[in-house]
Amino acid sequence: QAVLTQPSSLSASPGASASLTCTLRSGINVGTYNIYWYQQKPGSPPQYLLRYKSDSDKQQGSGVPSRFSGSKAASANAGILLISGLQSEDEADYYCMIWHSNTWVFGGGTKLTVL
Amino acid sequence: QVQLVQSGAEVKKPGASVKVSCKASGYTFTTYDINWVRQATGQGLEWMGWMNPNSGDTGYAQKFQGRLTMTRDTSISTAYMELSSLRSEDSAVYYCARNVRNSGDFVSWGQGTLVTVSS
Numbered sequence: 001q002a003v004l005t006q007p008s009s010l011s012a013s014p015g016a017s018a019s020l021t022c023t024l025r026s027g028i029n030v031g032t033y034n035i036y037w038y039q040q041k042p043g044s045p046p047q048y049l050l051r052y053k054s055d056s057d058k059q060q061g062s063g064v065p066s067r068f069s070g071s072k073a074a075s076a077n078a079g080i081l082l083i084s085g086l087q088s089e090d091e092a093d094y095y096c097m098i099w100h101s102n103t104w105v106f107g108g109g110t111k112l113t114v115l
Numbered sequence: 116q117v118q119l120v121q122s123g124a125e126v127k128k129p130g131a132s133v134k135v136s137c138k139a140s141g142y143t144f145t146t147y148d149i150n151w152v153r154q155a156t157g158q159g160l161e162w163m164g165w166m167n168p169n170s171g172d173t174g175y176a177q178k179f180q181g182r183l184t185m186t187r188d189t190s191i192s193t194a195y196m197e198l199s200s201l202r203s204e205d206s207a208v209y210y211c212a213r214n215v216r217n218s219g220d221f222v223s224w225g226q227g228t229l230v231t232v233s234s
Contacts, residue, residue: 036219038160045210045224046152046160059220095160097219103176104150104162104219 001025003100004107011113016086020110022079022096030072035079036097037070039090040109046095052079086114117141119211119225126231132199135228137211144192145169148214150221151185151196153207161207166194167216201232 005023012018022037024030034053038046051059052070060066071080079096091114096107122136137149151163164175166185173185184197194211209228212221 034219038221040160045212045227046221047224048220048222051218051220061220061222097160097162099217099219102174104165106152106160106162109159 002108003028003105004096004098006096006107006110008108009111009113011115012086014086014088014114017082017084018086018112020081020094020112022107024077028100030077030079031074033098035070037081038095038097040093040095088114090114117213117223119213119223121211121225121228124229126233127201129202129232129234131201132197133201133230134195134197135209135230137194137225139192139194145189148216149194150212150214152210152212155207168194203232206230206232
């Protein structure tokens, strides 16, 4: 079982909100981890969005709109990237990442389509 | 401004080695770690390892132990990633990325280097 699992795709309408999940493998407690989120558009390197551990311990990437926010769903053992007020430019691949067992681990990524 | 500029595309035969460079500018090279991340075509991101340019200390993902070597030349602010015993599955875009030690905010990335392994 992968350390981090993300849905492969998600579609949402312009102006709506999209909730992208990053589920940690059973036995790895989401509460103890910083969850990092990246956005990647075709042909470009990833772009850092934000870090979320808790409401009191989080960091927004420089220049990243406040429409992008992080949270956790403890019951689902998952990190969440919420994108509100979706715009066409938000169409991209999104990756979560954690530091686990002395390794940076990426989720498989979610392709977000805005249509 | 901070820039990481990588070397150009490479084509290698199976079993060969490849060495990709990442030249840093706009900041003090020795004050941030350099990480390497790769991405096969149409696939996700895969972290390979980190290097402290000041000390030369490195940490590699277990998958690459024995095949991966990260080095640096501080006189020219350049980090290197060398992967040996190449196989077709190593064909990918390789990125360098800068971070503060123990932090996952890879804010600055190189433009990527395409490595193709083909007989």
